[in-house]
Amino acid sequence: MTLPAENVSPQLTRNRRLIIVIGVVIPLLITMAAAFVMALWVPELPNPVASHWGTSGPDGYSTVGSVIALPLLMTLVFAGLAAFASWKGAPNGGMLWAHKIMVAASVFLSISLSVTAAGSLAVQRGLENAENAPAIAGIALVAFPIAFVMAVFAWLMLPPAEYIKSTSVAAQPIKGSVTQRVHFSSTTRVGTGVVVVAAVALGALGIALGIQAVSNPAELLLPAVIGLVVMALAVSTLSWRVTIDQRGLRVRSAFGFPRATIAPDQIASVATVEVNPIGEFGGYGWRWAPDGRSGIVLSKGEALEVTRTNGKKFIVTMHDAQLAAEALATVAKK
Amino acid sequence: MLVRVDPASETPLFEQLAASIRQSVIDKTVTAGERLPSARELASSLGVNMHTVLHAYQELRDEGFIELRRGRGAIVAATAQSYDSLADGITAVVAEARAHKVSLATLTALIREEYQ
Numbered sequence: 232m233t234l235p236a237e238n239v240s241p242q243l244t245r246n247r248r249l250i251i252v253i254g255v256v257i258p259l260l261i262t263m264a265a266a267f268v269m270a271l272w273v274p275e276l277p278n279p280v281a282s283h284w285g286t287s288g289p290d291g292y293s294t295v296g297s298v299i300a301l302p303l304l305m306t307l308v309f310a311g312l313a314a315f316a317s318w319k320g321a322p323n324g325g326m327l328w329a330h331k332i333m334v335a336a337s338v339f340l341s342i343s344l345s346v347t348a349a350g351s352l353a354v355q356r357g358l359e360n361a362e363n364a365p366a367i368a369g370i371a372l373v374a375f376p377i378a379f380v381m382a383v384f385a386w387l388m389l390p391p392a393e394y395i396k397s398t399s400v401a402a403q404p405i406k407g408s409v410t411q412r413v414h415f416s417s418t419t420r421v422g423t424g425v426v427v428v429a430a431v432a433l434g435a436l437g438i439a440l441g442i443q444a445v446s447n448p449a450e451l452l453l454p455a456v457i458g459l460v461v462m463a464l465a466v467s468t469l470s471w472r473v474t475i476d477q478r479g480l481r482v483r484s485a486f487g488f489p490r491a492t493i494a495p496d497q498i499a500s501v502a503t504v505e506v507n508p509i510g511e512f513g514g515y516g517w518r519w520a521p522d523g524r525s526g527i528v529l530s531k532g533e534a535l536e537v538t539r540t541n542g543k544k545f546i547v548t549m550h551d552a553q554l555a556a557e558a559l560a561t562v563a564k565k
Numbered sequence: 566m567l568v569r570v571d572p573a574s575e576t577p578l579f580e581q582l583a584a585s586i587r588q589s590v591i592d593k594t595v596t597a598g599e600r601l602p603s604a605r606e607l608a609s610s611l612g613v614n615m616h617t618v619l620h621a622y623q624e625l626r627d628e629g630f631i632e633l634r635r636g637r638g639a640i641v642a643a644t645a646q647s648y649d650s651l652a653d654g655i656t657a658v659v660a661e662a663r664a665h666k667v668s669l670a671t672l673t674a675l676i677r678e679e680y681q
Contacts, residue, residue, distance in 0.1 A: 410573035414610045416566055416602050474602075476610040551594065554567055 242324040246390060250317050250326075253385050254334035255310040258341030262306045265345035269299045275356040281364040282351070289364045298352060302344035306337070313337040321510060325393030328521055329513040331386055339382035346374035394522060395510045399502035399536050402556030404564045415475040415558035419549040421529045425515050426469065433462050464489075468516050471527050473535075473547055475558045480537060482527055482547055489517060493545060498563040499538045503552045506534040535559065566595045570611055578613055582621035590630050590641055591648040601631065601639040 276295050283291025317330030350370030355361060405413060421429075440458045444451050467486040474481045479498065483490040508528045512518035518528045526534070526546030533552040537545045537559065549555060568585040570578055589595045601607075604622060608615040622639050625631045631639045662672045 405567075405569065407569065408571050408573060411569055411571040412611050414568040414602070414607060418599075474610065477612065478610070554594065558567055 242390075243320045246320060246324075246326050247318065249389055250314055250330075250334055253388060254313045254317070254337045257385075258306050258310050258337045259303075261341045262303045262345050265349045266299050266303050269295075269349055269352050272352055272356055276352060277355060277358045277361040279361060280352060280355055281361040284364075284367055288366065289361060292361055295352070298348055302341065302348045305344060306341040309340050310337045321393040322395060322507075323393055326390055327395075327510050328392035329509055331389045331392055332513070334389060335382040335386040338385040339378045342378035342381050343374050346377060347371055350374065392521075395507050397505040397507070397511075399504040402501045402503060402553070402560040404561040405557050407561075411561075412477060413475070413558045413561050415473075415555055417473045417549055417551050417555060418470060419473060419527070419529055419547065420470040421515055425529075429465055429469065433465060436462065465516075468527075469529075471529070471547070473549060473555065475555060475562060477562055479562065480535075480545075480547075480559055491545070493537055493539065495563050497539050497541075498559070499540045499542075501556050501560040501563055502536045502538070503556045504534050504536040504546070505532065506546060506548050507531055508548070566599075566601070568607065568611065570613065572613075578617045579620040579624065582607075582611075582613075582618060583624045586621065586625055587628070587630055591652055593652075595641050597641050597643040599641045600637070601641065603638050 273295055278295060279292040280295050280298060281289030281291070282293040282298055283289065313330075313333035313336065316333050317326065321327045321330075347367075347370055350373070351364075351367050354367060354370075355364045358364060405411075436458055440451075440455055443454055463486065467484040467488065470485040472483045472485075474483070477495070479492060479494040481490070481492045506512075506528060508515050508518075508531055511522075511524075512520050512526075512528045515528055517526070519525045524544040524546055526544075526548075528534075528546065528548055530548045530550075532548065533550065534546050534548040535552045535555045539545065547555075566586070566589045568582060568589075570581045570585070572578065574581065576584075586595075586601065595601070601622075602610070604615050604618040608618045611618075622631065622633060625639075626633050629642055632642050633639055658672070658676075662669075667675075
Protein backbone atom coordinates (compact mmCIF):
# COMPACT_ATOMS: atom_id res chain seq x y z
CA MET A 232 0.00 0.00 0.00
CA THR A 233 1.35 3.39 -0.90
CA LEU A 234 0.97 6.11 1.64
CA PRO A 235 0.55 9.71 0.54
CA ALA A 236 3.63 11.86 0.98
CA GLU A 237 4.37 12.66 4.61
CA ASN A 238 1.68 15.06 5.70
CA VAL A 239 3.72 17.85 7.33
CA SER A 240 2.04 21.19 7.46
CA PRO A 241 3.79 23.50 5.03
CA GLN A 242 6.34 25.93 6.37
CA LEU A 243 4.03 28.86 5.74
CA THR A 244 1.22 27.40 7.84
CA ARG A 245 3.68 26.90 10.72
CA ASN A 246 4.98 30.43 10.36
CA ARG A 247 1.46 31.86 10.32
CA ARG A 248 0.67 29.99 13.51
CA LEU A 249 3.82 31.50 15.07
CA ILE A 250 2.83 34.95 13.85
CA ILE A 251 -0.61 34.65 15.38
CA VAL A 252 0.62 33.21 18.69
CA ILE A 253 3.72 35.39 19.19
CA GLY A 254 2.62 38.52 17.38
CA VAL A 255 -1.08 38.67 18.30
CA VAL A 256 -2.23 36.25 21.03
CA ILE A 257 0.66 36.71 23.50
CA PRO A 258 0.72 40.53 23.21
CA LEU A 259 -3.05 40.67 23.66
CA LEU A 260 -2.95 38.28 26.64
CA ILE A 261 -0.25 40.44 28.25
CA THR A 262 -2.22 43.64 27.77
CA MET A 263 -5.46 41.98 28.88
CA ALA A 264 -3.83 40.62 32.02
CA ALA A 265 -2.43 44.08 32.75
CA ALA A 266 -5.85 45.64 32.09
CA PHE A 267 -7.45 43.15 34.49
CA VAL A 268 -4.96 43.93 37.27
CA MET A 269 -5.40 47.68 36.71
CA ALA A 270 -9.18 47.29 36.79
CA LEU A 271 -8.86 45.67 40.24
CA TRP A 272 -7.05 48.80 41.49
CA VAL A 273 -9.76 51.23 40.34
CA PRO A 274 -11.41 51.63 43.81
CA GLU A 275 -8.05 52.69 45.32
CA LEU A 276 -7.16 55.18 42.58
CA PRO A 277 -7.79 58.93 42.50
CA ASN A 278 -10.06 60.23 39.76
CA PRO A 279 -8.74 61.54 37.46
CA VAL A 280 -5.36 59.82 37.52
CA ALA A 281 -2.06 61.33 36.48
CA SER A 282 -1.24 60.16 32.96
CA HIS A 283 1.67 62.37 31.95
CA TRP A 284 4.70 63.49 33.90
CA GLY A 285 6.81 66.59 33.36
CA THR A 286 10.12 67.45 34.93
CA SER A 287 8.42 68.56 38.16
CA GLY A 288 5.79 65.90 38.75
CA PRO A 289 2.55 65.07 36.96
CA ASP A 290 1.33 67.55 34.35
CA GLY A 291 -1.35 65.59 32.52
CA TYR A 292 -4.44 63.85 33.83
CA SER A 293 -7.04 61.50 32.38
CA THR A 294 -9.69 59.01 33.38
CA VAL A 295 -8.50 55.65 34.67
CA GLY A 296 -10.47 53.97 31.89
CA SER A 297 -8.38 55.53 29.14
CA VAL A 298 -5.12 54.58 30.87
CA ILE A 299 -6.33 50.98 30.98
CA ALA A 300 -7.74 50.99 27.43
CA LEU A 301 -4.85 52.66 25.63
CA PRO A 302 -2.29 49.76 25.78
CA LEU A 303 -5.06 47.35 24.76
CA LEU A 304 -6.13 49.47 21.82
CA MET A 305 -2.62 50.21 20.55
CA THR A 306 -1.53 46.59 20.89
CA LEU A 307 -4.64 45.44 19.06
CA VAL A 308 -3.98 47.80 16.15
CA PHE A 309 -0.26 47.06 15.95
CA ALA A 310 -0.65 43.28 16.33
CA GLY A 311 -3.25 43.32 13.57
CA LEU A 312 -0.89 45.31 11.39
CA ALA A 313 2.02 42.95 12.13
CA ALA A 314 -0.05 39.87 11.28
CA PHE A 315 -1.46 41.49 8.14
CA ALA A 316 1.98 42.62 6.91
CA SER A 317 3.69 39.26 7.46
CA TRP A 318 0.79 36.99 6.41
CA LYS A 319 1.95 36.43 2.84
CA GLY A 320 5.42 35.30 3.91
CA ALA A 321 8.64 35.47 1.93
CA PRO A 322 8.78 34.19 -1.68
CA ASN A 323 10.15 30.82 -0.54
CA GLY A 324 7.66 30.37 2.28
CA GLY A 325 9.91 31.66 5.08
CA MET A 326 9.73 34.90 7.02
CA LEU A 327 11.44 38.10 5.95
CA TRP A 328 13.42 40.00 8.58
CA ALA A 329 11.01 42.91 8.13
CA HIS A 330 8.15 40.58 9.12
CA LYS A 331 10.08 39.24 12.11
CA ILE A 332 10.72 42.79 13.30
CA MET A 333 6.99 43.57 13.11
CA VAL A 334 6.08 40.51 15.18
CA ALA A 335 8.84 41.15 17.75
CA ALA A 336 7.84 44.83 17.91
CA SER A 337 4.28 43.75 18.71
CA VAL A 338 5.65 41.94 21.79
CA PHE A 339 7.83 44.93 22.70
CA LEU A 340 4.95 47.36 22.36
CA SER A 341 2.49 45.32 24.41
CA ILE A 342 4.93 44.79 27.30
CA SER A 343 6.34 48.30 27.41
CA LEU A 344 2.88 49.90 27.23
CA SER A 345 1.31 47.53 29.75
CA VAL A 346 4.13 47.80 32.28
CA THR A 347 4.29 51.60 32.05
CA ALA A 348 0.51 51.94 32.30
CA ALA A 349 0.27 49.50 35.21
CA GLY A 350 3.31 51.05 36.90
CA SER A 351 1.95 54.56 36.58
CA LEU A 352 -1.30 53.46 38.23
CA ALA A 353 0.43 51.33 40.88
CA VAL A 354 2.22 54.36 42.35
CA GLN A 355 -1.10 56.20 42.58
CA ARG A 356 -2.94 53.58 44.61
CA GLY A 357 -4.27 55.01 47.85
CA LEU A 358 -3.72 58.62 46.77
CA GLU A 359 -6.55 61.12 47.28
CA ASN A 360 -5.28 63.50 44.64
CA ALA A 361 -3.29 62.54 41.53
CA GLU A 362 -1.23 65.74 41.85
CA ASN A 363 0.76 64.00 44.57
CA ALA A 364 1.72 61.09 42.29
CA PRO A 365 5.43 60.26 42.59
CA ALA A 366 7.74 60.28 39.57
CA ILE A 367 7.63 57.19 37.37
CA ALA A 368 10.91 57.45 35.44
CA GLY A 369 12.04 54.30 37.26
CA ILE A 370 9.13 52.34 35.83
CA ALA A 371 10.06 53.23 32.26
CA LEU A 372 13.66 52.22 33.05
CA VAL A 373 12.36 48.79 34.04
CA ALA A 374 9.65 48.44 31.39
CA PHE A 375 11.78 49.04 28.32
CA PRO A 376 14.61 46.58 29.08
CA ILE A 377 12.07 43.87 29.99
CA ALA A 378 10.11 44.55 26.81
CA PHE A 379 13.32 44.53 24.78
CA VAL A 380 14.50 41.20 26.21
CA MET A 381 11.09 39.65 25.56
CA ALA A 382 11.11 41.00 22.01
CA VAL A 383 14.52 39.36 21.49
CA PHE A 384 13.05 36.07 22.76
CA ALA A 385 10.16 36.49 20.32
CA TRP A 386 12.66 37.10 17.51
CA LEU A 387 14.59 33.94 18.43
CA MET A 388 11.42 31.84 18.52
CA LEU A 389 10.62 32.84 14.95
CA PRO A 390 12.28 30.95 12.10
CA PRO A 391 15.57 32.37 10.75
CA ALA A 392 14.94 35.24 8.37
CA GLU A 393 14.77 34.38 4.70
CA TYR A 394 16.83 36.67 2.53
CA ILE A 395 15.82 37.36 -1.01
CA LYS A 396 18.92 36.88 -3.07
CA SER A 397 18.35 38.16 -6.53
CA THR A 398 21.11 37.53 -9.00
CA SER A 399 22.78 40.57 -10.43
CA VAL A 400 23.66 40.68 -14.10
CA ALA A 401 26.99 42.37 -14.84
CA ALA A 402 26.67 45.29 -17.23
CA GLN A 403 28.83 45.59 -20.36
CA PRO A 404 30.32 48.94 -21.34
CA ILE A 405 28.74 50.62 -24.35
CA LYS A 406 30.71 49.74 -27.47
CA GLY A 407 32.61 52.59 -29.00
CA SER A 408 36.01 54.18 -29.27
CA VAL A 409 38.05 54.79 -26.12
CA THR A 410 37.69 58.53 -26.62
CA GLN A 411 33.86 58.48 -26.37
CA ARG A 412 32.17 60.30 -23.52
CA VAL A 413 28.75 59.42 -22.16
CA HIS A 414 26.12 61.30 -20.23
CA PHE A 415 23.15 59.51 -18.78
CA SER A 416 20.39 61.24 -16.90
CA SER A 417 17.06 60.01 -15.64
CA THR A 418 14.47 60.70 -12.99
CA THR A 419 13.30 57.89 -10.74
CA ARG A 420 10.35 58.21 -8.38
CA VAL A 421 8.12 56.16 -6.11
CA GLY A 422 4.88 54.62 -7.35
CA THR A 423 1.41 56.03 -6.71
CA GLY A 424 0.71 53.58 -3.87
CA VAL A 425 3.70 54.77 -1.85
CA VAL A 426 2.79 58.41 -2.55
CA VAL A 427 -0.70 57.82 -1.14
CA VAL A 428 0.67 56.13 2.01
CA ALA A 429 3.25 58.90 2.46
CA ALA A 430 0.57 61.57 1.97
CA VAL A 431 -1.65 59.96 4.63
CA ALA A 432 1.26 59.68 7.08
CA LEU A 433 2.37 63.27 6.48
CA GLY A 434 -1.24 64.44 6.75
CA ALA A 435 -1.49 62.75 10.16
CA LEU A 436 1.79 64.41 11.20
CA GLY A 437 0.40 67.76 10.06
CA ILE A 438 -2.80 67.25 12.04
CA ALA A 439 -0.79 66.26 15.13
CA LEU A 440 1.25 69.47 14.81
CA GLY A 441 -1.96 71.45 14.32
CA ILE A 442 -3.45 70.01 17.51
CA GLN A 443 -0.23 70.78 19.38
CA ALA A 444 -0.31 74.34 18.00
CA VAL A 445 -3.84 74.87 19.35
CA SER A 446 -3.59 73.00 22.65
CA ASN A 447 -0.03 73.76 23.75
CA PRO A 448 1.58 76.50 21.63
CA ALA A 449 4.37 76.98 24.19
CA GLU A 450 5.87 73.58 23.42
CA LEU A 451 5.31 73.78 19.67
CA LEU A 452 8.76 74.84 18.47
CA LEU A 453 10.69 71.56 18.79
CA PRO A 454 7.95 69.24 17.44
CA ALA A 455 7.27 71.73 14.62
CA VAL A 456 10.94 71.92 13.60
CA ILE A 457 11.36 68.13 13.73
CA GLY A 458 8.01 67.61 11.97
CA LEU A 459 8.82 70.02 9.17
CA VAL A 460 12.30 68.53 8.65
CA VAL A 461 10.75 65.04 8.48
CA MET A 462 8.14 66.26 5.99
CA ALA A 463 10.71 68.01 3.80
CA LEU A 464 12.98 64.94 3.82
CA ALA A 465 10.07 62.62 3.00
CA VAL A 466 8.81 64.75 0.12
CA SER A 467 12.34 65.31 -1.17
CA THR A 468 13.18 61.62 -1.23
CA LEU A 469 10.11 60.61 -3.25
CA SER A 470 11.86 61.62 -6.46
CA TRP A 471 15.53 61.43 -7.41
CA ARG A 472 17.62 62.67 -10.29
CA VAL A 473 20.26 60.20 -11.48
CA THR A 474 23.22 61.45 -13.50
CA ILE A 475 26.06 59.36 -14.88
CA ASP A 476 29.09 60.85 -16.63
CA GLN A 477 32.87 60.90 -16.49
CA ARG A 478 32.61 62.12 -12.87
CA GLY A 479 30.80 58.91 -11.92
CA LEU A 480 27.33 58.31 -10.50
CA ARG A 481 25.38 61.10 -8.82
CA VAL A 482 21.96 60.76 -7.24
CA ARG A 483 20.20 63.81 -5.96
CA SER A 484 16.79 64.03 -4.31
CA ALA A 485 14.13 66.49 -5.47
CA PHE A 486 15.25 69.34 -3.17
CA GLY A 487 18.97 68.64 -3.65
CA PHE A 488 19.40 67.00 -0.24
CA PRO A 489 20.14 64.22 0.48
CA ARG A 490 22.47 63.33 -2.35
CA ALA A 491 25.24 60.82 -3.04
CA THR A 492 28.18 60.54 -5.42
CA ILE A 493 30.33 57.59 -6.42
CA ALA A 494 33.44 58.51 -8.40
CA PRO A 495 34.60 56.21 -11.23
CA ASP A 496 37.72 55.11 -9.33
CA GLN A 497 35.53 53.93 -6.43
CA ILE A 498 33.58 51.58 -8.68
CA ALA A 499 34.60 47.92 -8.79
CA SER A 500 31.72 46.63 -10.92
CA VAL A 501 28.31 47.59 -12.27
CA ALA A 502 25.28 45.37 -12.68
CA THR A 503 21.51 45.32 -12.89
CA VAL A 504 19.45 43.50 -10.29
CA GLU A 505 15.79 42.87 -9.41
CA VAL A 506 14.83 44.52 -6.13
CA ASN A 507 11.98 43.80 -3.72
CA PRO A 508 11.72 46.95 -1.53
CA ILE A 509 9.81 45.51 1.45
CA GLY A 510 11.48 42.10 1.38
CA GLU A 511 15.07 43.23 1.00
CA PHE A 512 15.10 46.76 2.39
CA GLY A 513 12.06 46.79 4.67
CA GLY A 514 10.48 49.75 2.90
CA TYR A 515 10.96 52.64 0.53
CA GLY A 516 13.33 55.60 0.39
CA TRP A 517 17.06 55.82 1.16
CA ARG A 518 17.51 52.41 2.70
CA TRP A 519 20.03 50.11 4.29
CA ALA A 520 19.56 46.36 4.02
CA PRO A 521 20.84 43.97 6.72
CA ASP A 522 23.17 42.40 4.15
CA GLY A 523 25.14 45.66 3.94
CA ARG A 524 23.64 47.04 0.76
CA SER A 525 22.28 50.56 0.72
CA GLY A 526 20.61 52.73 -1.84
CA ILE A 527 17.66 54.54 -3.26
CA VAL A 528 14.81 52.05 -3.17
CA LEU A 529 11.68 53.52 -4.73
CA SER A 530 9.99 50.71 -6.63
CA LYS A 531 9.85 46.98 -7.09
CA GLY A 532 11.76 45.75 -10.13
CA GLU A 533 14.88 46.69 -12.02
CA ALA A 534 17.71 48.50 -10.26
CA LEU A 535 21.23 49.69 -10.93
CA GLU A 536 23.72 47.98 -8.61
CA VAL A 537 27.17 49.47 -8.07
CA THR A 538 29.80 47.51 -6.18
CA ARG A 539 32.38 49.84 -4.71
CA THR A 540 36.06 49.00 -4.45
CA ASN A 541 35.55 48.52 -0.69
CA GLY A 542 32.98 45.81 -1.46
CA LYS A 543 29.91 47.80 -0.44
CA LYS A 544 26.95 47.78 -2.78
CA PHE A 545 24.81 50.76 -3.72
CA ILE A 546 21.42 50.35 -5.40
CA VAL A 547 19.16 52.69 -7.32
CA THR A 548 15.81 51.38 -8.53
CA MET A 549 14.91 52.81 -11.92
CA HIS A 550 12.97 51.80 -15.02
CA ASP A 551 15.97 52.31 -17.33
CA ALA A 552 18.50 50.55 -15.08
CA GLN A 553 19.95 48.56 -17.98
CA LEU A 554 20.94 51.69 -19.91
CA ALA A 555 22.24 53.34 -16.73
CA ALA A 556 24.36 50.29 -15.89
CA GLU A 557 25.90 50.23 -19.36
CA ALA A 558 26.65 53.94 -19.16
CA LEU A 559 28.24 53.60 -15.73
CA ALA A 560 30.23 50.53 -16.80
CA THR A 561 31.59 52.61 -19.68
CA VAL A 562 32.68 55.36 -17.32
CA ALA A 563 34.11 53.00 -14.69
CA LYS A 564 36.18 51.09 -17.21
CA LYS A 565 38.43 54.06 -17.89
CA MET B 566 18.46 59.47 -21.59
CA LEU B 567 21.87 58.52 -22.90
CA VAL B 568 24.04 61.00 -24.76
CA ARG B 569 27.26 59.86 -26.39
CA VAL B 570 29.91 62.00 -28.02
CA ASP B 571 33.35 61.17 -29.30
CA PRO B 572 35.66 64.20 -29.53
CA ALA B 573 38.01 62.16 -31.73
CA SER B 574 35.35 61.58 -34.36
CA GLU B 575 35.22 63.63 -37.55
CA THR B 576 31.52 64.39 -37.11
CA PRO B 577 31.08 67.80 -35.44
CA LEU B 578 30.32 67.54 -31.71
CA PHE B 579 27.02 69.39 -31.97
CA GLU B 580 25.90 66.92 -34.67
CA GLN B 581 26.83 63.98 -32.45
CA LEU B 582 24.95 65.52 -29.54
CA ALA B 583 21.87 66.20 -31.65
CA ALA B 584 21.96 62.68 -33.11
CA SER B 585 22.18 61.13 -29.66
CA ILE B 586 19.24 63.13 -28.27
CA ARG B 587 17.22 62.64 -31.48
CA GLN B 588 17.69 58.90 -31.07
CA SER B 589 16.52 59.06 -27.44
CA VAL B 590 13.33 60.84 -28.52
CA ILE B 591 12.66 58.38 -31.34
CA ASP B 592 13.25 55.24 -29.24
CA LYS B 593 11.24 56.85 -26.40
CA THR B 594 13.99 56.80 -23.78
CA VAL B 595 12.74 60.33 -23.16
CA THR B 596 9.06 61.16 -23.51
CA ALA B 597 7.15 64.31 -24.41
CA GLY B 598 7.23 66.94 -21.68
CA GLU B 599 10.39 65.58 -20.08
CA ARG B 600 13.05 68.14 -19.34
CA LEU B 601 16.51 67.65 -20.82
CA PRO B 602 19.57 68.57 -18.76
CA SER B 603 20.44 72.25 -18.96
CA ALA B 604 23.04 73.21 -21.57
CA ARG B 605 25.47 74.17 -18.83
CA GLU B 606 24.98 70.86 -17.01
CA LEU B 607 25.31 68.74 -20.13
CA ALA B 608 28.37 70.71 -21.27
CA SER B 609 30.25 70.25 -18.01
CA SER B 610 29.14 66.64 -17.83
CA LEU B 611 30.55 65.82 -21.25
CA GLY B 612 33.46 68.22 -21.06
CA VAL B 613 32.36 70.20 -24.11
CA ASN B 614 31.67 73.88 -24.68
CA MET B 615 28.24 75.12 -23.59
CA HIS B 616 27.71 76.76 -26.99
CA THR B 617 28.16 73.35 -28.62
CA VAL B 618 25.26 72.01 -26.54
CA LEU B 619 23.16 75.10 -27.27
CA HIS B 620 23.91 74.66 -30.97
CA ALA B 621 22.65 71.06 -30.80
CA TYR B 622 19.55 72.11 -28.84
CA GLN B 623 18.78 74.83 -31.39
CA GLU B 624 19.07 72.35 -34.22
CA LEU B 625 16.72 69.93 -32.41
CA ARG B 626 14.29 72.78 -31.82
CA ASP B 627 14.31 73.69 -35.53
CA GLU B 628 13.55 70.04 -36.31
CA GLY B 629 10.63 70.09 -33.86
CA PHE B 630 12.08 67.52 -31.45
CA ILE B 631 12.35 69.84 -28.47
CA GLU B 632 11.03 73.17 -27.27
CA LEU B 633 13.35 75.74 -25.76
CA ARG B 634 11.67 77.85 -23.12
CA ARG B 635 13.19 80.75 -21.32
CA GLY B 636 13.89 79.76 -17.73
CA ARG B 637 12.62 76.22 -18.17
CA GLY B 638 15.34 74.86 -20.44
CA ALA B 639 14.86 72.24 -23.12
CA ILE B 640 11.71 70.14 -23.07
CA VAL B 641 10.87 67.22 -25.33
CA ALA B 642 8.17 68.45 -27.71
CA ALA B 643 4.71 66.89 -27.61
CA THR B 644 4.77 66.67 -31.39
CA ALA B 645 7.81 64.41 -31.25
CA GLN B 646 5.59 61.39 -30.60
CA SER B 647 4.98 60.36 -34.19
CA TYR B 648 8.09 58.24 -34.73
CA ASP B 649 6.56 54.95 -33.61
CA SER B 650 6.12 53.55 -37.11
CA LEU B 651 9.64 54.69 -38.06
CA ALA B 652 11.08 52.97 -34.97
CA ASP B 653 9.08 49.82 -35.77
CA GLY B 654 10.27 49.98 -39.37
CA ILE B 655 13.89 50.26 -38.31
CA THR B 656 13.52 47.30 -35.95
CA ALA B 657 12.01 45.28 -38.77
CA VAL B 658 14.71 46.30 -41.28
CA VAL B 659 17.48 45.41 -38.82
CA ALA B 660 15.87 42.05 -38.03
CA GLU B 661 15.53 41.34 -41.75
CA ALA B 662 19.15 42.31 -42.35
CA ARG B 663 20.32 40.03 -39.52
CA ALA B 664 18.23 37.16 -40.90
CA HIS B 665 19.93 37.54 -44.28
CA LYS B 666 23.35 38.04 -42.66
CA VAL B 667 23.63 41.52 -44.22
CA SER B 668 26.39 43.44 -42.43
CA LEU B 669 25.80 46.77 -40.71
CA ALA B 670 28.02 48.53 -43.24
CA THR B 671 26.04 47.09 -46.15
CA LEU B 672 22.72 47.95 -44.53
CA THR B 673 23.85 51.52 -43.83
CA ALA B 674 25.04 51.85 -47.42
CA LEU B 675 21.69 50.55 -48.70
CA ILE B 676 19.74 52.98 -46.52
CA ARG B 677 21.97 55.88 -47.57
CA GLU B 678 21.48 55.07 -51.24
CA GLU B 679 17.70 54.84 -50.83
CA TYR B 680 17.57 58.05 -48.81
CA GLN B 681 19.52 60.19 -51.31
